[in-house]
Amino acid sequence: MLIIMKTDAKPEEVDQVIDRIASVGLGAHLSQGEERVVIGAIGEGKVALQYQDLFIRMPGVDRIVPISRPYKLASREFSPQDTVFPLDGVSIGGQGIVIIAGPCSVESRNQTLEIAQAVKEAGAHALRGGAYKPRTSPYSFQGLGEVALEVLAEVREITGLPVVTEVMAPEQVPLVAHYADVLQIGARNMQNFTLLHAAGESQKPVLLKRGISATIEELLMAAEYILSHGNRRVILCERGIRTFETSTRNTTDINAIPVLKSLSHLPVILDPSHSTGHWQYVTAIARAAIAAGADGLIVEVHHNPEQALSDGAQSLKPERFAELVAQIKAIAQAIGRDLATPQTSATQIQIPLSQRVE
Ligand code: PEP
Ligand code: MN
Numbered sequence: 001m002l003i004i005m006k007t008d009a010k011p012e013e014v015d016q017v018i019d020r021i022a023s024v025g026l027g028a029h030l031s032q033g034e035e036r037v038v039i040g041a042i043g044e045g046k047v048a049l050q051y052q053d054l055f056i057r058m059p060g061v062d063r064i065v066p067i068s069r070p071y072k073l074a075s076r077e078f079s080p081q082d083t084v085f086p087l088d089g090v091s092i093g094g095q096g097i098v099i100i101a102g103p104c105s106v107e108s109r110n111q112t113l114e115i116a117q118a119v120k121e122a123g124a125h126a127l128r129g130g131a132y133k134p135r136t137s138p139y140s141f142q143g144l145g146e147v148a149l150e151v152l153a154e155v156r157e158i159t160g161l162p163v164v165t166e167v168m169a170p171e172q173v174p175l176v177a178h179y180a181d182v183l184q185i186g187a188r189n190m191q192n193f194t195l196l197h198a199a200g201e202s203q204k205p206v207l208l209k210r211g212i213s214a215t216i217e218e219l220l221m222a223a224e225y226i227l228s229h230g231n232r233r234v235i236l237c238e239r240g241i242r243t244f245e246t247s248t249r250n251t252t253d254i255n256a257i258p259v260l261k262s263l264s265h266l267p268v269i270l271d272p273s274h275s276t277g278h279w280q281y282v283t284a285i286a287r288a289a290i291a292a293g294a295d296g297l298i299v300e301v302h303h304n305p306e307q308a309l310s311d312g313a314q315s316l317k318p319e320r321f322a323e324l325v326a327q328i329k330a331i332a333q334a335i336g337r338d339l340a341t342p343q344t345s346a347t348q349i350q351i352p353l354s355q356r357v358e
Contacts, residue, residue, distance in 0.1 A: 001048045002065040002078065003055050005037040013060025014039070020058070024051050027228065029073055033081075036062070042072045042228070069263070071220040073227035074234075079265040085233045087205065088162035088181060090125045092235060093267030096340025097332045098296035100164050100207075100269070101321060102128040104311035105141060106148035109155075111303070116155045118318035119301050123325040125340055126182070127152070127161040128298055132168045133310060134188045141309040149179035156181070164207055164298070170198035177202045187212050187239055187274070190222050200229030207298070209237045209271065212250070216259055223266060235267045236260055237298060238289075240275030249277020249314070252285050257292040268293075273300035273314040282316055283324045290331045296340075299324065 003017055014030075014037050021028040021041045026048055029040035041048050041055070052064045069075040084093040092098045101119040106112050106129040116127045131148030133141065144151070152163045162181035167173055168189060176183060182205045189195055190211035199206045206226050210219045223234050238257060240250025252275035260268045270289035272282045286297050302308045302315035316324065329339050 001041050001052055001067060003039040003041055004062045004065060005039065005060050006062040007036045009037060009060030009062075013058070017055060017058055017061065020054060024054065026051070029078075029230070031079060040067070040072060040078055069220075070217065071224040071264075073232075074220045074223045074264050074266060076263060076265055081265060083232065083234075083265045083267060085205065087126055088160075090162075090340045090342065092340070093295050094340070095337050097290060097294075097328060097337060098126070098267075098269070098340045099124045099325060099328065100126040100128050100296065100298040101301045102164075103130075103302050103308065104273075104300045104315065105130045105133055105143055105309050106151050106165075107144075107309050109151045112148075112151050113155050113158065114303055115301055115318070116159045116161055118303070119321060120159050120161055122318065122322035123329075123339060123342065124161065124321075125342055126164055127155065127159070128164045128184075128300070130166050130310070131176070132166055132172065134166070134168055134186050135310070146175065149176065153179045167195070167199065170194045173198040173202050177204045181205065182207050182235070185209060185222075187214075190214055190219065193225060196222055196225035197229065200226040200231045203229075203231050203233075205233035205235065206231065207235045207237055207269075209239045210241065210253075210256070212242045214241075216256055216263070219260075220264055223264070235269055235296075236264065237269050237271055238275065238294075239271035240277075248275075248281065250275050252276060252288075254285075254288055254292050257289060257294050261293050267295040269296035269298055270294045271298045273298075273311065273316075277314050279305065279314055279316050279320070282314065283320065283327060286324055287327055287331050290328050290337075291335065293335075297328070 018028045026041045026043040031038045067077045101124040133143035156163050164182040165180045166184040167176040184207045187209045243251040272285040300315040301321045305312035305315040
């Protein structure tokens with residue numbers, strides 16, 4: 001339930017409510033609005049509501065509002081306003097569309113730097129690149145691990161682009177969080193609950209991908225795990241779901257975008273690369289996502305997709321990515337939005353491309 005404080009509630013009255021929430025074994029989540037404080041008293045199912053009489057007559061309390069959804073902190077009821085937070089100076093979840101782009105996997109320093117510079121020039125706001133790769137086959141390229149994290153950190157220094165990279169196991173969270181700006185939790189790990197707890201505890205922004213066969217409600221419940229640790233910086237990502245259709249790798253659930261936006265206050269982005277699996281369809285579906293209300297995109301880009309160590313078939317060449325960005329800008333403007341303003345603090349040092357990781 002939500003405990004809505006009066007506009008003139010005193011700080012000590014807020015503290016008394018928080019203490020009482022703790023004393024009945026519920027979690028207290030404070031939300032400081034422009035006019036008043038709202039406190040979420042969160043427990044399982046309808047349990048919290050049993051205690052409403054304990055709070056209604058406390059000094060400073062205006063009213064109690066139940067949260068009807070099973071996910072509480074992720075729900076629009078908890079926060080009618082959109083969650084907006086900065087990614088290295090670029091706001092995500094606000095009016096501006098944020099574009100994250102880069103290779104599926106970090107293959108070498110040279111490859112990552114070259115792609116990062118190209119996507120930055122085209123207007124990307126953040127760099128993606130996998131260091132730990134969840135591959136269907138154990139014989140496929142598994143990622144360069146910590147070496148790749150070092151490459152990403154160095155490329156961030158050079159380009160100024162914040163880094164999004166996947167973390168696959170709870171014990172990897174401290175290491176990945178040390179290098180990355182955003183922790184990606186992949187589709188295959190959306191319900192890895194120990195990983196969700198660890199990502200929540202890390203307090204780093206988390207890009208949470210929808211599971212291959214997960215419902216929208218399951219995605220929001222997964223987000224709730226992260227939020228329940230007080231980590232409010234969660235980005236929801238639709239990346240296509242498994243259906244009977246085989247013409248594309250997955251089926252883009254465009255519906256999920258307006259549905260998530262209405263059920264939750266969290267930023268919602270689309271991954272048109274994994275949702276289609278073919279570079280030919282990526283731009284069309286990216287346009288559709290922005291038209292449908294997505295707050296951003298995560299797109300795979302590679303200079304030489306034929307040689308890519310993972311997901312070459314769905315990777316855009318930099319020139320095509322630049323066209324995508326231009327089209328996204330036009331669509332954003334047509335619906336009263338725009339691309340997010342890129343931050344300008346990048347250090348433009350050119351590093352010789354001959355220094356390779358391998
Ligand atoms: C990826 O981003 O490269 C990836 C593996 O994505 P997903 O978890 O959506 O399959
Ligand atoms: Mn990929």
